[in-house]
Amino acid sequence: xxxxxxxxxxxxxxxxxxxxxxxxxxxxxxxxxxxxxxxxxxxxxxxxxxxxxxxxxxxxxxxxxxxxxxxxxxxxxxxxxxxxxxxxxxxxxxxxxxxxxxxxxxxxxxxxxxxxxxxxxxxxxxxxxxxxxxxxxxxxxxxxxxxxxxxxxxxxxxxxxxxx
Amino acid sequence: xxxxxxxxxxxxxxxxxxxxxxxxxxxxxxxxxxxxxxxxxxxxxxxxxxxxxxxxxxxxxxxxxxxxxxxxxxxxxxxxxxxxxxxxxxxxxxxxxxxxxxxxxxxxxxxxxxxxxxxxxxxxxxxxxxxxxxxxxxxxxxxxxxxxxxxxxxxxxxxxxxxx
DNA sequence: CTTTAAATGTTATATACTAACGATTGAATA
DNA sequence: TATTCAATCGTTAGTATATAACATTTAAAG
Numbered sequence: 001x002x003x004x005x006x007x008x009x010x011x012x013x014x015x016x017x018x019x020x021x022x023x024x025x026x027x028x029x030x031x032x033x034x035x036x037x038x039x040x041x042x043x044x045x046x047x048x049x050x051x052x053x054x055x056x057x058x059x060x061x062x063x064x065x066x067x068x069x070x071x072x073x074x075x076x077x078x079x080x081x082x083x084x085x086x087x088x089x090x091x092x093x094x095x096x097x098x099x100x101x102x103x104x105x106x107x108x109x110x111x112x113x114x115x116x117x118x119x120x121x122x123x124x125x126x127x128x129x130x131x132x133x134x135x136x137x138x139x140x141x142x143x144x145x146x147x148x149x150x151x152x153x154x155x156x157x158x159x160x161x162x163x164x
Numbered sequence: 165x166x167x168x169x170x171x172x173x174x175x176x177x178x179x180x181x182x183x184x185x186x187x188x189x190x191x192x193x194x195x196x197x198x199x200x201x202x203x204x205x206x207x208x209x210x211x212x213x214x215x216x217x218x219x220x221x222x223x224x225x226x227x228x229x230x231x232x233x234x235x236x237x238x239x240x241x242x243x244x245x246x247x248x249x250x251x252x253x254x255x256x257x258x259x260x261x262x263x264x265x266x267x268x269x270x271x272x273x274x275x276x277x278x279x280x281x282x283x284x285x286x287x288x289x290x291x292x293x294x295x296x297x298x299x300x301x302x303x304x305x306x307x308x309x310x311x312x313x314x315x316x317x318x319x320x321x322x323x324x325x326x327x328x
Numbered sequence: 329c330t331t332t333a334a335a336t337g338t339t340a341t342a343t344a345c346t347a348a349c350g351a352t353t354g355a356a357t358a
Numbered sequence: 359t360a361t362t363c364a365a366t367c368g369t370t371a372g373t374a375t376a377t378a379a380c381a382t383t384t385a386a387a388g
Contacts, residue, residue: 015351038385060374078330084335095259096314097343098375111194113299115308128302134294135277135317140287142173143277143322150260150376152314154226158307202354204366224343238369260357262344262375330388337382344375353366358359 009106009124010157024102028090040064045076045108046081047090055121057118061149090106094123097153101125111135111149119160173270173279173288174321185215188266190253199283201252206230210245211254211266219285220263258287265289275313283324 028047032039039047049065050057066073082100085091091100092112106125107113110132115124126151131151139146171174179231189328192211196203213229214221223242228238246264255277274296277324279288287311295315303310 010308038334041382042336059376070185071182072337073353075376076378077336080336095316113302115303115306117308118311123310125305126302126306128298130298130301131295134292134298134387137294138277138290138292139279139317139319142279142290143325144174144281144288144317146317146319146321147282147327148318150314150316150318152259153303153308153310154314155303155308155310161307161309174378202365222343223345225365236368239345240347240369244367330361331386332388333384333386335382335384338380340378342375342377344373344374347371349369351366351368355364356362358361 008128010117010122010159014079017054020054021048024051024104027105028088031088031090034154035088038085042077043084045069045079046078050085050091050100051102054102056094056097056101056123058099062100065126080118092125095150096154111146111151113149113151113156114153116152116154117160118154118158122157124157140160169306174281174286174323176286181189181218184218185212188215188268191269192252195252195254201248201253205266206241207245207248210242211249214249214255215266215297218266220258220261220265220280221262222263226264240282241269256289258316259314260318275315277313277315278317279321280318281324282318283320286321286326 025048027043028039028044031037045066046062049062059082063075063078064080066078082091083098088094090103092114093100094114094116096153097116101114101123103112104125106127108127110127110129113126113128113131115126117123129153135149136146146152175326177243189208189212192203192208195201204320209230211225217225223239223246227237227242227256230242246255249264250257256267256278257264258278258280261280263322264285265278267276268289270291272291274291276285277290277292281287299313300310317322
């Protein structure tokens with residue numbers, strides 16, 4: 001189990017990880033039901049593995065886990081599940097790590113933004129309307145239409161900075 | 165030659181590409197001389213190829229170009245040159261494309277930020293103190309120390325939007 | 329049921345990157 | 359200028375990430 005640090009967005013103290021995973025899956029089921037998407041066994045399991053890990057998770061780690069359980073997965077099995085989950089907005093890809101993390105909807109309506117601690121490998125999905133506004137202004141100035149934002153801030157979280 | 169669109173940061177009208185490449189290499193030479201870095205033939209040629217392309221350029225495309233010229237390059241040849249150029253701040257890696265682009269210093273002192281047109285594949289490196297400020301504020305709120313920012317905004321540039 | 333589109337299995341391959349070690353080069357200095 | 363030593367480069371091999379293509383299975387809809 002992850003040791004609990006003490007700051008806000010990275011805070012894991014009082015984090016009931018079992019409930020966290022359960023909630024994420026419930027949200028996924030609700031969303032898929034609403035949108036007429038099929039959360040199949042593989043897709044559900046991949047999502048669950050990502051939430052269990054609660055860190056950016058690599059495709060081949062997922063592949064190994066799936067294979068340990070069912071013994072018959074090839075890369076496309078996992079990549080197709082990941083593509084589905086990405087399209088459904090249930091996970092995000094962290095481009096700078098080639099890894100995937102559950103969407104906790106902390107970005108609200110805005111674009112997702114991540115603080116990534118290199119020491120503990122944990123990721124916080126943060127809202128920041130101010131960043132969105134500033135980027136929207138820059139885009140407008142350039143006559144640029146935004147589709148997607150990749151905002152990944154690498155560094156050190158408070159807990160890791162404190163422990164040296 | 166790239167057809168010239170008409171907006172600001174993506175503007176290529178009146179762009180003398182030969183001079184642009186030449187300037188970039190001159191800047192690189194100056195910087196390396198100042199810092200006691202060795203801009204060797206391979207490193208220089210890789211940088212030049214990236215600027216000639218003037219788009220995010222893949223490592224293996226560079227490898228193929230080098231091989232067409234000299235016939236004896238393996239992946240490490242290119243990756244080592246890219247590592248050098250990255251460390252020297254002469255190029256940036258676009259994480260969302262696994263590709264590399266010349267640093268045009270448009271970010272000034274701040275972290276580099278990119279507008280990436282999916283239609284024409286061109287990239288504009290934009291300054292935005294407002295974005296930097298907003299992110300710094302969010303990081304501070306979280307007690308997070310920033311090392312590196314990956315900010316890549318995908319979308320459509322004005323010229324591509326106009327031509328449909 | 330039957331049909332059919334979606335999902336999955338399977339094989340193969342493309343793309344991205346790195347480790348390790350020997351050979352060469354070139355800058356510093358004896 | 360000869361020597362030395364660290365930086366650079368060549369080379370082989372391997373690991374990591376991702377996709378193409380097509381066969382088979384599943385399950386939703388008629």
